[in-house]
Amino acid sequence: MKKTIILIILTLFITLPATSQNGIKKALRDGVEAVKEGVSPLTNLVSATKKEKKNNIKDLTLKDGAKYTGEARGKKPHGYGKATYPNGDTYEGEWVKGKRQGKGTYTFKDGEKYTGQFHENRHHGRGTYYFSDGRRYEGDWQNDYQHGNGTMYYPNGDKYIGEWVEDKRSGLGTYLWKIGDTYVGNWLDDKYEGEGVLQWSDKSKYSGNWHNNHFHGKGTYNYSSGDTYEGEWANGIRHGKGTYKFANGDSYTGEYADGEWNGTGTYHSTTGYTYNGNFSNGKRNGYGKATWENGATYEGYWKNDLRDGEGKYTWGNGDVYEGNWKDDKMNGEGIIRQTNGNKYRGPFVNGLEEGMGLAEDKEGLRYEGNFTAGKRNGLFTVKDSSGNVIRTCEYTMGQIKPEKPIEEPKKKAPVKSKKRRR
Secondary structure, eight states, X not given: OHHHHHHHHHHHHHHSOXXXXXXXXXXXXXXXXXXXXXXXXXXXXXXXXXXXXXXXXXXXXXXXXXXXXXXEETTEEEEEEEEEOTTSOEEEEEXXXXXXXXXXXXXXXXXXXXXXXXXXXXXXXXXXXXXXXXXXXXXXXETTEEEEXXXXXXXXXXXXXXXXXXXXXEEEEXXXXXXXXXXXXXXXXXXXXXXXXXXXXXXXXXXXXXXXXXXXXXXXXXXXXXXXXXEEXXXXXXXXXXXXXXXXXXXXXXXXXXXXXXXXXEEEXXXXXXXXXXXXXXXXXXXXXEEOTTSOEEEEEEETTEEEEEEEEEOTTSOEEEEEEETTEEEEEEXXXXXXXXXXXXXXXXXXXXXXXXXXXXXXXEEEXXXXXXXXXXXXXXXXXXXXXXXXXXXXXXXXXXXXXXXXXXXXXXXXXXXXXX
């Protein structure tokens, strides 16, 4: 029985014209499936033959100049057929009333190709597009646009999976780089926009807000070094308020501008050092207070991380210096008060007393004179607490010169009188 059916099919197929053969290929394929299912393939073949007669396989020239061969109704493609356009493009697939509709393949002259669903001559539904540059898109289409959910494969091995709006990545999506980087989050017009997470292959990661492909708004950056920044961003740069934590435990909390510490902030070191005050371009600049682990403090002005200007330094033992600073050292006029009662008032150079100054001990005695490299050097006047001069003395680099004993004047020998000559 099966042999008889197959013989009949072959006889009918051979006697049909070539154009009709193209028209019933699908029916033949369906017939094979029908045999597997126990249904007579003649059912599909007869149906296809009736449809063939109804649609009439024709060779047509369409209004746009395309040459068409396939099923038609009247002078319009209807059913399955192939069209070759004047510019070299071709389409093979399903037609409805003269328009590409249903499943088909459109091949462009430059080699690009779309295979999938059509609606009224447009890519619409599910389909795959092969670009001439090596890209491939698989997914939803709407009115010739990549629109909905789809995957773009790039020739370098990268891949995007997610939502599209009119040929652009927009909505939720994931971009996977071949090198191992990944971005998961929101997109708008092919750019990162809104909430998203970008993780690099070196384990660094940014999680937060985006705008126009830049970190923008609040976000956290985990650096591969172990450092972290959590705070505000603007156009990919730390800008606003935030906290930066170093891998060694040090931290900065405060204001940022153009990626640097700018404004007021607090820096804390694991060594016990703390600075609270103004920063500029990542350095202590302006007014601020520093505290060291040993209890020492400085409160005053800074320039490029160095004490510069008026400031007060208190040693851990309680001694205090108030005065001018330059290049992180006492320079200019200032006064030192020691816990033992000793004081010094006068000029300093590179952290040492230098020039005419006044030293006062705990007894109230005042030593006025010249200092060199922190030592008394030269003639000094010593006064009591009331300002009365007690004595003067001379020093040589901190060493007092011994006073010379006062020598009594030598007595002159009596002059002998000369005898007068008579």
